[in-house]
Amino acid sequence: MAEDKSKRDSIGLKAKEGQTNNGFVQNEDILETDLDPSSPAAGPQHNTVDILGPGEPDVKDVRPYAGMPKEVLFQFSGQARYRIPREVLFWLTVASVLLLIAATIAIIAISPKCLDWWQAGPMYQIYPRSFRDSNKDGDGDLKGIQDKLDYITTLNIKTVWITSFYKSSLKDFRHAVEDFREIDPIFGTMKDFENLVAAIHDKGLKLIIDFIPNHTSDKHAWFQWSRNRTGKYTDYYIWHDCNYENGTTIPPNNWEIIQFWLSKGVDGFSFNALQYLLEAKHLRDEAQVNKTQIPSIIFFSLRHHLPEDTVTHYSQLHHDFTTTQVGMHDIVRSFRQTMNQYSREPGRYRFMGTEAHGESITETMVYYGLPFIQEADFPFNSYLSKLDKPSGNSVSEVITSWLENMPEGKWPNWMTGGPDNVRLTSRLGEKYVNVMNMLVFTLPGTPITYYGEEIGMRNILAANVNENYDTGTLFSKSPMQWDNSSNAGFSEGNHTWLPTGSDYHTVNVDVQKTQPRSALKLYQELSLLHANELLLSRGWFCYLRNDNHSIMYTRELDGINKVFLMVLNFGESSLLNLKEMISNIPTRVRIRLSTNSAYSGREVDTHAVTLASGEGLILEYNTRNLLHRQTAFKDRCFVSNRACYSRVLNILYSLC
Structure with a gap:
């Protein structure tokens, strides 16, 4: 009996051992070196077994939940009370995502773009030969501009606009370009230009430069090749005996010049004289203008030798056959497309402005482009700079004419002067300088200042100008008046390319920056107000x-x-x-x-x-x-x- 009882206990113990659950196995990696043969634990051991009492669960019977079998899971998930909510939540999620995408697209589509850098602050136009001479030769240069960047920042200027500095004969001071890829030696070197670009950008400013796609010097290589009827350059210029029997001519490849300067870090261009890009093919003579209709600034220099019926100046003709011809704006759009290729980096939009002096307000507005075809960001508005009889009515007419004719969604701008215009003080009088500056800083759009207008510089007198120069537009290009030292602080040399203004002892930067009621002080306050007040910059x-x-x-x-x-x-x-x-x-x-x-x-x-x-x-x-x-x-x-x-x-x- 005792033997049978022992067997039954042995069988019961084996039955209670169950199956090994690997999920609960611990200390699996037991090294043999952990057992010391000399220790008591390595010797013979007595096995002991705890017999569970009635009602006590065996821990080895508690197994982890293995989950619902697949067949049962499918049975439950197919029930309507589970399936319908799941499908509703899924389609709600899809609809929400699509709605979010649509809302994002709609907001982007209808929300306006924020101000670009060329809208956010004033531009400052510099005639480089007259701004600052750094090497005592009497001519302003690129290093001179760089030396005065700190002064420009005190004016709260955002964009520096430098007029033509290309290698040139300087016969007309801007347009007689011999090489569009070279700096004229009187202005410095390409290295000087690269240093200037870097310095301007270090100051947080932008740089735009002039580009004259239609005009070159008679010493330009294109002109020489065209004169000699060399290949494609034959019809780059209009020659008296030119004919078009072989089809439409191809304009010069000015696009490569644009790319050249953009790769140098230039932030934009002022495209000058675009209306002359194309001429009528028939080459007819243009009609003569009545003598009284010649602009006063030109007539002044010609009045002593202007016979009644003799044409001696370009302004004496109606230019119906040589300006704004059909197809001209197609070329302008291609310029814009080239610039857009360099505008893809964030914050590196390339600005395009156009100068088309003498065109009607309707013709000028075309340079903004069409609703879906971009041209200029704005054509430069020089109408205020031509105003010579100030009144509330005449000023109002200039403002309303631009705003009413400007295409919807475009951006205006306002200039008070320029290299080819009589200076503000000489044109309107000293007492109107401050109120004109107040006008352009409080109108909607970008204010543009010609160097020296912030201190009220005048035109120099005709008697002081060398008669070898074309004096028609020369009087407003006199050296910048920095202080009351010799040559107005413009140059430390013995001479200057043009004489300084006779009033430079009192009208200069150094004097006015210490006078609380000076034109310069008011200009700085206006530009600061424009920068700080949203009402003025965007209202x-x-x-x-x-x-x-x-x-x-x-x-x-x-x-x-x-x-x-x-x-x-x-x-x-x-x-x-x-x-x-x-x-x-x-x-x-x-x-x-x-x-x-x-x-x-x-x-x-x-x-x-x-x-x-x-x-x-x-x-x-x-x-x-x-x-x-x-x-x-x-x-x-x-x-x-x-x-x-x-x-x-x-x-x-x-x-x-």
């Missing part, structure tokens, strides 16, 4: 009124309960009752800036605002009733789509 422009004396307009922006009211007087002294003219204006407003700096920061009673001749005020007041929201001003307010304005959503983004 709505609402035109209020004008008369023969003054012009009034506001700048405002959704989300900012502040308005700038500009009151600029181009006529005689005036007394204005602003309270009658603007219904929601407070009785007292603050003068943010005045052309008379003594008034800046003061308050003025809007019932009686007195303006002296040539005085301008930027008034500031708070209101929630913005003019562009009022029906009465619906057709008198302007904002460009380029200013982060969405016409679809009627939102002007203040944080763009």
